[in-house]
Every structure is written in structure tokens, then in C-alpha cells.
Amino acid sequence: MFEENQIQYKLPNGITLLYDKVPGNKSFIISITTLAGSRDDFKGKSGLAHFVEHQLFRRNEKNSYSKIAREFERTGTLYNAFTEHEMTLFFLKSLNEHFEKVYRLLTDFFICPVFDAKDFQKEKKIILEEIKSYQDDPEEFIFDLGNEVLYPKNPLGGIITGTEKSIEKIEMEDIREFFEKYYFPENIVISFVGDIPFDQVRDISEKIFSDYSKPKTERVRAKLPENIVRSKVMKKSIEQSHILLLRRFDTVDAEFSLKMRLLSYCLGESPSSMVYHNLREKSGLVYNAFSNLEQYTDTNVLQLYFAIDKENIDKSMKILDEIEEKIKSKKISRELFTISKSAMIAQHIYKLEIPYEKMMNNVKEYQLNGNFVFRDDFIEKMKLIKYEEFSDFAAKIISEQDWSGVKLLQR
Structure with missing residues (x-):
């Protein structure tokens, strides 16, 4: 038993x-x-x-x-x-x-x-x-x-x-x-x-499943295209323009991904985050703005999205440039770093108290890592990230390349 x-x-x-x-x-x-x-x-x-x-x-x-x-x-x-x-x-x-x-x-x-x-x-x-x-x-x-x-x-x-x-x-x-x-x-x-x-x-x-059997297939996936900056602009009959900025990273080890998740949180996953605070609370330019880390088995994508009137796109991009310079200069505030770590730990615990989220988390972690990732493991690893170490990491990541982007503009 x-x-x-x-x-x-x-x-x-x-x-x-x-x-x-x-x-x-x-x-x-x-x-x-x-x-x-x-x-x-x-x-x-x-x-x-x-x-x-x-x-x-x-x-x-x-x-x-x-x-x-x-x-x-x-x-x-x-x-x-x-x-x-x-x-x-x-x-x-x-x-x-x-x-x-x-x-x-x-x-x-x-x-x-x-x-x-x-x-x-x-x-x-x-x-x-x-x-x-x-x-x-x-x-x-x-x-x-x-x-x-x-x-x-x-x-x-x-x-x-x-x-x-x-x-x-x-x-x-x-x-x-x-x-x-x-x-x-x-x-x-x-x-x-x-x-x-x-x-x-x-x-x-x-x-x-006693009689369920099929021959194992060797998976052959197409090679990823070169990781370079690209952009796309489209026009559509919509009330707001939609902006999506993207950075792709073909590094997927667990330590790198954990720091990337923390960077995404500091950027735009809470009211205190740099993008949300500056674009919405401080400037009043947007209603909806957020960031996210999309994880695959061999590549990661840092996504930054907001919807805005087309007349204010240039203003918003200038604010984002200022945020980027802060990160490159290692000026993410220690307070934001501390708040973000605490919030991520709490939200991880909340999520794993919801059966659906727990089930999905287990499948996703198995897909990415081949095994369970226990709740306490995540908490301990998050606690171990130091401010100076994270500031260096974020500055390096943001300095490595420019954003790719998609603009879906109002006609």
C-alpha cells in the first residue's frame, strides 16, 4: 500500500x-x-x-x-x-x-x-x-x-x-x-x-489499458529557425490597437526558466510591475497590459502585451524604452524584486490548492522536466535567488537583443 x-x-x-x-x-x-x-x-x-x-x-x-x-x-x-x-x-x-x-x-x-x-x-x-x-x-x-x-x-x-x-x-x-x-x-x-x-x-x-499498445514513434521535429529580430504590422477594423513585443530564448534549463519567470513577473504580471504601473497607473495610457513567459521543451518566449489607442503608441514605446534602460542599468528596485518573489511563492501555493491547476502543473512539469516538481522545491529555489544575481541576469537578458514585435493597428 x-x-x-x-x-x-x-x-x-x-x-x-x-x-x-x-x-x-x-x-x-x-x-x-x-x-x-x-x-x-x-x-x-x-x-x-x-x-x-x-x-x-x-x-x-x-x-x-x-x-x-x-x-x-x-x-x-x-x-x-x-x-x-x-x-x-x-x-x-x-x-x-x-x-x-x-x-x-x-x-x-x-x-x-x-x-x-x-x-x-x-x-x-x-x-x-x-x-x-x-x-x-x-x-x-x-x-x-x-x-x-x-x-x-x-x-x-x-x-x-x-x-x-x-x-x-x-x-x-x-x-x-x-x-x-x-x-x-x-x-x-x-x-x-x-x-x-x-x-x-x-x-x-x-x-x-492492459491491451493498449502501439509502436513507439521516433519524434523528428523541424529545426527551429534562426533567432533574429522580426516584426509584423497589420490593420484591422478594431477599437484599439494591440501591441505584442517578444523575445525568444533557446535556453530551457530549470534555473534559467525560473529567473525568466521572475523577470516576467517584475515586468508586467502585477499592479506593482514596471510595465503595468508605468503604462496604466502612472500614465493612464492603457487599460490592459501584461507580460508572460511561454515555455516549450526547447525554447522560451518572453511576451509583453498591451492594447492602446493608436495615437498613444509612440508615447507608450518611449515609456517602454525607459523601463528597458532601467533594467539594463541594473535598476530594478529591490522592493519590486522582493514583492515579486513573495507574490510568486504565494500564488504558486494558491494555484496548487486548486485541483485543476495542480493537475495542469503536474502535466506541464512532466512535459518540460520529465518528473514532478514539488511545491517546496519551487519555494526553496525561488528564495535562493539573490537581488544582485537577478539584476545581473535581467540586464544581460534585456541587453542581448531587441524585441521582435507585432502591431495590430486600427484602420
Whole structure:
């Protein structure tokens, strides 16, 4: 009988199980993830990984989508799926008493899928509408353009949902081939968070997946394009102009990424941050401004976004230049550094008290590092970062290259 709260276990067929015990919870959350996403789309067929996600949800040998939906709703189960650049994740949240029943419904998407021609055409129409909805959202749209600028002619620069042109090129055989190629056991991660005993989760998982096998595929991803400064300007019928500044770093070790996360927080992830404070609170130029660190397995992107009236773009860029000079001169205030570290530690703890966030954190950390990253590990490593060390790091990072950028301007 296992008693550890966090266990990483390999099923006999090669699937990884991440178990995270939360004592006292009457509900659980579980996800099944394949470590393949839009970055693995076949050439000329962007949106394929996302299309496969839609098809798997549509039906399987045991149930149609409507029957699956009714069974989930009958037990009060919440469920969904999504595709990212490097993963496709299916999850559900339900009461402990329904664990095996709803877990089996989820695993049927993988174990006995049916790729039906009529469903294929229906999903194609749905996805085309989804693409249009993203194009109508300038904040969503500009981040798609950002990846395109940083990773041109590379799947990582493609739009996760695909384009109308690429979706029309996808055929049923592509769906089957992608599923067979990337949904093999060693590429699948199950992440459980709840109070059901580990041996019960393990035994049921082993029983369900006992006959699930596919040949392991050697992943060959396109080489990343040269990391140089690029820009893109577009005009659209919108009320505000949207600006996205980007810096790409092809360094992904844990210490570097932790400091990058702290730099992003100091830049624009809180009311006290340099960009938010100066663009909004001090100057009143924007309503929405934030920064973010997007992490992939072999590259990182520091993103800085704000929406503004086009008449004030030059003023805002001048303020950002002043902020950049402060960082280069190692003048990030000690107070901001201390506040940011404390806030990040607190928010990390808050996040891991929410089962969904805990589940997602475990999958993401496994994807990036191959193992759990325990809460206390993060806290201790964050505490060890010294002000002088961080100031030197931030100055070096900001001095190394200029920002790439995307401007989505008002007509």
C-alpha cells in the first residue's frame, strides 16, 4: 500500500501515471495527455492535432458523443479537451463514487476510437467556425501572429486550430495516421489529483489499458529557425490597437526558466510591475497590459502585451524604452524584486490548492522536466535567488537583443 502524496508510476505498457493525493476531497480530477500537439502537425496541414482532438471526442466503438455527454451529465461530471503546441489533453472532474465509470468513458476516446466520414465533415465545419471566432478576437489573434513572427515556416509558428486553407487539405487518413503515430503508450501521461487511494487508481488504470499498445514513434521535429529580430504590422477594423513585443530564448534549463519567470513577473504580471504601473497607473495610457513567459521543451518566449489607442503608441514605446534602460542599468528596485518573489511563492501555493491547476502543473512539469516538481522545491529555489544575481541576469537578458514585435493597428 503506497502512502506518498505524490507518485510517478509507469504502467506495464509504458503509460506514465502522475498521482497527487489531496486528503479529504470528495471529488477528483483526471486527465489523459498525449505529448503531441500542433507542433507535430503534418507539413501543410496545420490544425491536424487539434482536428484529431475533435474527432476523438465525437464517438467511439461503445458510445456516440450524445450518449457520452448524457452519461457525464447524469453523474455531474465536468469534462473538456484542448490542444496546445506540444500536447493534447482530455480531462474530467467528478465525484469519487463515479471514478471507475467516468474514467472508463474518458479512456474509450483512446482505446476504441471511431473515425467516421460523416463526423469528419461535421467537425470540419465546426473547426472552421472556431477559427473565425479567434480571428474576431484581436487579443487571441495577435498571439497567433506572434508565434508566426518568431518561428516562421516552422510548425511552432503555426496556428493551433489551423487556417481555413490548411483545414480543407486535411483528409480522414491524416486523422488516423496522426493518431497511430503519436498516441502510443510512452507518449501518454495520466494525471490524477484527488483522495482515491493510489493503488486503486493504478490497478484500474492497468486493467483499462492492459491491451493498449502501439509502436513507439521516433519524434523528428523541424529545426527551429534562426533567432533574429522580426516584426509584423497589420490593420484591422478594431477599437484599439494591440501591441505584442517578444523575445525568444533557446535556453530551457530549470534555473534559467525560473529567473525568466521572475523577470516576467517584475515586468508586467502585477499592479506593482514596471510595465503595468508605468503604462496604466502612472500614465493612464492603457487599460490592459501584461507580460508572460511561454515555455516549450526547447525554447522560451518572453511576451509583453498591451492594447492602446493608436495615437498613444509612440508615447507608450518611449515609456517602454525607459523601463528597458532601467533594467539594463541594473535598476530594478529591490522592493519590486522582493514583492515579486513573495507574490510568486504565494500564488504558486494558491494555484496548487486548486485541483485543476495542480493537475495542469503536474502535466506541464512532466512535459518540460520529465518528473514532478514539488511545491517546496519551487519555494526553496525561488528564495535562493539573490537581488544582485537577478539584476545581473535581467540586464544581460534585456541587453542581448531587441524585441521582435507585432502591431495590430486600427484602420
